[in-house]
Amino acid sequence: MAIDDDVAPAEPLLSRRPLVFAAVAGFVLGMLVMGLLWLGASSGSGATEDARAACGALDRAGPLPEGYAGQAALPPETVQHITAARDLSAAAAARNPAYGDLARHLDGVSRMVISLNFADPAGRGHLALARQLCGGL
Numbered sequence: 001m002a003i004d005d006d007v008a009p010a011e012p013l014l015s016r017r018p019l020v021f022a023a024v025a026g027f028v029l030g031m032l033v034m035g036l037l038w039l040g041a042s043s044g045s046g047a048t049e050d051a052r053a054a055c056g057a058l059d060r061a062g063p064l065p066e067g068y069a070g071q072a073a074l075p076p077e078t079v080q081h082i083t084a085a086r087d088l089s090a091a092a093a094a095r096n097p098a099y100g101d102l103a104r105h106l107d108g109v110s111r112m113v114i115s116l117n118f119a120d121p122a123g124r125g126h127l128a129l130a131r132q133l134c135g136g137l
Helices: 017-042 045-060 076-095 097-115 121-135
Strands: none
Touching (some): 076 097
């Protein structure tokens, strides 16, 4: 039997395992990085943002009268800001129980404002504690 010298010897086949492993590892690593970025962008920020917005609404309500006041004595947006603060703090507390105290105090402030009895000692206490909690955010 004669050997044909014109035929080149077969080249060794390269294994595809390293390429497949590198592709899978790159995909997993990329998904891990994307997951961490997504988690970092959204972790707890909703509740914190709601609590900060509640405190902002409380600040925008402005100073409250000291005694009993009629509806005409209040700027129209005061009641709206206070009720918005109450609702935002309730939303924050629903997502993160750490904001429960803020929600309870802003609810007390809201009840005081709606009753127009700004001399209510309980309402004034809620207002002071809510402002103190807002200062810590």
